[in-house]
Amino acid sequence: MTETTAATEAPAGSKHAxxxxxxxxxEAISWTGLLIGMLFKYVLSDNEIGVRIFGPIHGTIxxxxxxTVLAVRKQLRWSVPVTLAALAxxxxxxxxxxxxxxxxxxxxxx
Numbered sequence: 370m371t372e373t374t375a376a377t378e379a380p381a382g383s384k385h386a387x388x389x390x391x392x393x394x395x396e397a398i399s400w401t402g403l404l405i406g407m408l409f410k411y412v413l414s415d416n417e418i419g420v421r422i423f424g425p426i427h428g429t430i431x432x433x434x435x436x437t438v439l440a441v442r443k444q445l446r447w448s449v450p451v452t453l454a455a456l457a458x459x460x461x462x463x464x465x466x467x468x469x470x471x472x473x474x475x476x477x478x479x
Contacts, residue, residue: 385441386478390469396434396459397466399427404462434459451477 403426406419438455441447447455451472458468472478 383479385444389437389441389445390473390478392430392434392437393458393465393469396427396430397463399423399430400462400465403427431459434465445477447477 402423403420406417406421406423410417410420435456438452438459442452442455455468455472458464469478
């Protein structure tokens with residue numbers, strides 16, 4: 370590898386952190402879409418199009434988030450409690466985003 374190539378490539382940990390951050394934020398956004406769809410379906414209009422659209426999207430991204438956590442935990446040197454917190458964050462709405470912010474602030478995405 371040349372000096373120029375080495376200078377432009379990100380360390381392996383940062384690539385894993387970037388993937389994790391993207392999936393965590395996407396999971397939170399898909400949760401938001403699903404919640405809005407549920408609001409329309411059950412409260413405002415009995416229209417289930419939002420749930421039909423965002424349900425499968427959120428389900429797919431949710432599974433992707435769990436797999437991403439399991440894939441990056443060793444490279445990011447996460448302890449078992451941090452890994453379990455990341456996995457638990459996938460259950461309540463928007464907590465993957467809160468976990469990502471916390472992990473960034475505490476250096477767990479370095």
